[in-house]
Amino acid sequence: MATTYLSIYKLIPEYLIKKRYFLFGLYSLYTVIVSGYLIVVSVFYGLIYLSNFQYRNMPPISRNLFFVMIAVYMVTLVVSAFKLLKLNLKQSEQKKKLETKILATQLQLKEQELNYLKMQIHPHFLFNTLNTIYGFSLKKADETPEMILKLSNLLDYLLYQADKPFVLLTEEIQHIKDYIALEHLRFNNTLNVVFNHINTSESDKIAPMLLIPFVENSFKHGSLTNGVLHISIDLTSALDKITFSIENTSSANDTGSKGIGLENIKKRLDLLYNNNYDLNIQHTKGIFKVHLELNHN
DSSP: OHHHHHIIIIIIIIIITTTOHHHHHHHHHHHHHHHHHHHHHHHHHIIIIISTTOGGGSOHHHHOHHHHHHHHHHHHHHHHHHHHHHHHHHHHHHHHHHHHHHHHHHHHHHHHHHHHHHHHHHHHHHHHHHHHHHHHHHTTOTTHHHHHHHHHHHHHHHHHTTTSSOEEHHHHHHHHHHHHHHHHHHHGGGEEEEEEEESOOTTOEEOTTSSHHHHHHHHHHOOOBTTBEEEEEEEEEOSSEEEEEEEEEOOTTOOSOOSSHHHHHHHHHHHHHTTSEEEEEEEETTEEEEEEEEEOO
């Protein structure tokens, strides 16, 4: 009992579990020596006082000193093994709880960063749109009510959909259409936009406000060719991925990568899709191209 108690309450928790292996081995050796001495003393005590020095009168188990030692240490080993298993299970549970807390903290930080990136998008987008509406209102243009209605639809999307992790791809498409409609009113006859979207089902989902920065970037940094800004947008959805391509006419000196838009979207892609996306941006011969492939999760 003393050997077992010392093993499970002193040697294992204070030395073995804490990886103090040298001290564990040293004190274990001391324990074996002392316990062996006590076993010998116990056997001779039984021989002297209980058997009157008569070997044959001793209990059969006590006659074999080696067997007695094996029995004692076997009990100690079995109990120690259960104690070690219990401590390992407890340590594993604590480790799992710690990992869960770490993952929860990382997730919270990721959500905070995503919210921060979204907050960057909203003022930037609203600032440009409100400036356009303000210009139209000064001219008392007939298109002003329609622009306000389109802006209302976009605000509804921003307020009630942008906080979701994912939205339907059809909703994102409608959001892009409303944005293009606003820009059509602003550019009048100096804008030529072709927006093709095929194979988009009702079940396809995408992160909200993910594609609009590319569209906004095309309008902001695009250049007029022969008095017209040309923008071509293609969006397709397959079983395993969503493909988005956009290109616009651009001046030779403008890379089209200024401002919050593209840097913001790259960070959001890393956070939301990790290695499940491919983004390719090119600027050659007066054409700025963006090609994005998103693998379905």
